[in-house]
Amino acid sequence: MDGIRIYRGINQIGGIVTEFRKGGHRILIDFGANLPGTENAELEDDAMVRQVFADKDPVTDAVLFTHYHGDHVGLRNRIPQGIEMYAGATALKIMKLIAEGVDHVKRKKGLTEEYDLPVLERIKPYWKIGEAKDFHGIKVTPLVCDHSALDAYMFIIELNGKRILYTGDFRAHGIPGEETFEKLIKTKVGKTDILITEGTMVSRLCEEASNGIRTEAELARKAAEIFEAHKENVVLVSSTNIDSVMSFYNSVPSDKAFLCDIYQAKVMRIAIEARHRYFPGSYSYRGNIYVLCPDENEYCMGELRKYVIPHTKRHPFKMARAGLYSEKGFVMLARVNRDPGSETGRFEKRLAQMTDPHIIYSMWTGYLKDGKAEDPAIVSFLDGRDDAGHMDVIHTSGHAYVEDLKKLMDMTEPEVIIPMHTESAGNFRELEQFRDHKDKIEVCRPGEVYGI
Ligand SMILES: [Zn+2]
CATH class of the missing domain: 3.60.15.10 (Ribonuclease Z/Hydroxyacylglutathione hydrolase-like)
Known part of the structure; x- marks a missing residue:
């Protein structure tokens, strides 16, 4: 039929x-x-x-x-x-x-x-x-x-x-x-x-009734406030939730560095190239995108190292050097380690080296119960930092x-x-x-x- x-x-x-x-x-x-x-x-x-x-x-x-x-x-x-x-x-x-x-x-x-x-x-x-x-x-x-x-x-x-x-x-x-x-x-x-x-x-x-953040614009405004207030900001966000990734990138104060890993930087490059003509306010290269490379080996950045923005001739992707960002303060996009033994566990390692990291949780709030993490991977990532003093939950559906x-x-x-x-x-x-x-x-x- x-x-x-x-x-x-x-x-x-x-x-x-x-x-x-x-x-x-x-x-x-x-x-x-x-x-x-x-x-x-x-x-x-x-x-x-x-x-x-x-x-x-x-x-x-x-x-x-x-x-x-x-x-x-x-x-x-x-x-x-x-x-x-x-x-x-x-x-x-x-x-x-x-x-x-x-x-x-x-x-x-x-x-x-x-x-x-x-x-x-x-x-x-x-x-x-x-x-x-x-x-x-x-x-x-x-x-x-x-x-x-x-x-x-x-x-x-x-x-x-x-x-x-x-x-x-x-x-x-x-x-x-x-x-x-x-x-x-x-x-x-x-x-x-x-x-x-x-x-x-x-x-x-x-979930809809309890979420105070309804739009990406609200998310960006709230993120900017949090980033001003803390020196070491670590954002848990899905790497392909591009609108939110761009909202965080656009909200970084001018005196702080924006950090992410190579994979996230490549996703951002694809997204900006696809969308900057239509949404230049949100999808364009603003400040530098500092890329976290294992052992600060710039070679790992591959093509990103050479990438030049066509109309400005600038290199937006720079290798992140610990000396630079630990002094200035930063916003670091991170992911939980879903596969122990794989490379993603390095975010947990970086977190352990920070003095007073502030977590911005921007994934589905269903993974949290009464504001506390339940998912074992998230529990392990947060390592007890899921109280109001160490974590803000800001997420749009x-x-x-x-x-x-x-x-x-x-x-x-x-x-x-x-x-x-x-x-x-x-x-x-x-x-x-x-x-x-x-x-x-x-x-x-x-x-x-x-x-x-
Ligand atoms: Zn979907």
Whole structure:
């Protein structure tokens, strides 16, 4: 039957796979792994792969990835050879950068499992943003949206005369979001018949209510205050949550040094090059980016050493020398060591050498309970520094707030609303803010076809 089939991700956050089918053909959107710690998963990863590729009919014309988070792309290595895959051009660069690191560790450990980079070589960048491509009667138009991942996508899908908006993960309070969310929906989307929307924050209402930081601009203002007040600032932030990374970089006081490792510096370079034309206020090279090299060996910086900003002829990447930053004070972007024995443990070592480090925790607050860390990797990183005197929690969500979801519903005037990427699809009908749209909400069942 022609229609929409959400294999996984209706009653859970992550592990997303959605099918749009017409006749003997289909496209898939995302092929994600269950998030670590997912309880009562709708389907385990292996079972899902078997279910999606169970029969030879229909033909899979393409798999389209919304963005690079693991709960959307994590099972890409399980997609059979010969099936076309697409992702954003810049997202692909970031994925390849991550894969280089992952493959390097696999090689070092002598792991024989399939390397990641060759699979990424199979993925093509989107044909053209804002332009439809026809997959045997399923027309897909990719649109760039705001999320806590760089170069994330929504899709307009036209199928059997119906116009469908598939949001993927999105928000309206990041660096691009504030300027473009309403404009994007008004000018590029407009009236739709079916809205398939993520609803992460509908299952995180308490988190939304308790978080005093709502936008990236607020995050940047608060960060600047904290950085002024402390000499040794250590920021725990996801290296690919680019908007927040740029907010921290832009908030460093002029008398302090900005420090990060080589991998983070490469991510920043990709992000700035992709975005500085569109968001020069937030995405440009400001002060120097001091790169932490093992044993202060400048050779490790590789190409970054030679990189010159085209229009200013400046070298933005400099090697971080301990003498320089320990005297001036600094803001250091750090990551917890998820893999004991790997190189990432050096942040813990650096932390141990500091006099009075102040932690800025800017990851999902769900990893904390009553302000205290529970995750063993974070507990080990913080090493007892999770009290108010040593740590500030400032974080913006990667997902749309309830008010933005309502705005989206109002602007797209759908006849049917299908919630997904939420633990509370049923709550969509109960929420006061969605009252006007209550009767349109269709809670699907995983693996069932919603016929069109
Ligand atoms: Zn995401």
